[in-house]
Structures are given as structure tokens and as C-alpha cells.
Amino acid sequence: MFRVAKFLLTIVLGFIALSLIPVLIYRFAPVPVTxxxxxxxxxWTKDWEPLSNIDRDLVRAVIAAEDGKFCQHNGFDTEAIGQAIEERLAGERERGASTISQQTAKNVFLWQGGGFFxxxxxxxxxxxxxxxxxxxxxxxxxxxVAETGIGTYGAEAGAQRYFNKSAASLSPxxxxxxAAILPSPKTRAVVNPGGFTRRYGNTIAARIGVVRRDGLDACVYS
Structure with missing residues (x-):
């Protein structure tokens, strides 16, 4: 039993050490590929840009669309997770409960798809x-690193593809x-969007003002 426990402890400590290495590297270095x-x-087409070169309204837009509590939670929106569990148990269509932090962790270090592991x-x-x-x-x-279209990744590549301009100069x-296409970037259109995507984009545009007014992006710029 001691040997088994020692072996398991070695595995756990090794995993922790190996997972810390890329996290620490990407704390400072751009993510080259996922x-x-x-x-x-x-x-894939991508062009890494520091946050200072990305329009603040895009930050507000993704917070409005993807994670309104981004500055409040510790990486997990427990209320949204609870609602998702209730909907699954009730057999209803489950809404997304992943925060921007969770999506970033998945996009950078893991693969797409579900599964408990x-x-x-x-x-x-x-x-x-x-x-x-x-x-x-x-x-x-x-x-x-977020997918912004077919073979397109990141805000800069998306802005250049759809608007022929830098992500630093996007209008609201x-x-x-x-931001409206992020949940399904391969099927939703940015240019001449269809009914749902157009309405969703208009809703996000209105919410940008709420994010600005209520300081919901304060943790990004503090």
C-alpha cells in the first residue's frame, strides 16, 4: 500500500509540475498554437496582439455576450452551473455555463468536445x-485564441477578415x-448576418453600454 500510495503521489506531483510549466510560460509569452x-x-490564420491593441468595446462585447460576471467570479459561475445542472436533470435544453476563464483554459491547453475527464x-x-x-x-x-471564423483565430485576424481593419479600431x-458569432464561429456570419445573429448582435451592442456604465470590465483595466 505504501508503494502504491507513493506511486500515485509521484503521478499527481508530476502532473502538477508539468501543467504548471505551460501556464507559467503563457503568463508572459504569446500562445503560438493550440x-x-x-x-x-x-x-489557421492568427495575429497575436496585446490587449492594448484591441478595442475596449470588444472586451465589453465579449463580457456582455459570454460572461457578465467575469470580474466577479473566481473562474466558475456557480449560479450558471447550478442552472445548467437543473436543466439537464429536467431534460431541458442546457444553456452554456462556461466562463471566459474556462473557455480560455480549454482553448489553450485542451481540446474541443465534452466528457468528464x-x-x-x-x-x-x-x-x-x-x-x-x-x-x-x-x-x-x-x-x-478564440475562433472567429473558419480557419480564423483571434480578434485581430477576425477584424481584418470581416472589416479590413485592426481590432484596435472596431466600432461598438x-x-x-x-462577439455574436463566438459560440458558433463556423456557422454564424459577421457580414450580412441572418436574423438571429443580427438580433443577437444588436442586443450585445446595447449591453456594451451596460458593461461600461456598471464597470463590469474594471478588472481588465485596473
Missing amino acids: LTMLMDEHG RKGLEAWFTFLIEHLWGKRRIMEVYLN AEAARL
């Missing part, structure tokens, strides 16, 4: 980046339209 990019049959790893990496990166870095990485409407 598994999602490598597995994309369309290849991947979810467990996602929770671990979310814990690490919340404590070792901080909110500003999480947002910066998220906006540089453009930022909202880019």
Missing part, C-alpha cells in the same frame, strides 16, 4: 490561470457582431 488550430482542417482538466487549468495570470491576461489570451457595432 490543439484546436492544429486539428482545424481549414488551417476533459471537464476535470479544464477546471484545473481554470484554477491555475485565475491565480497565476489574473483577469487582464486571461482576457488578452482569450481574445487572441462591429465589436458586437464579432
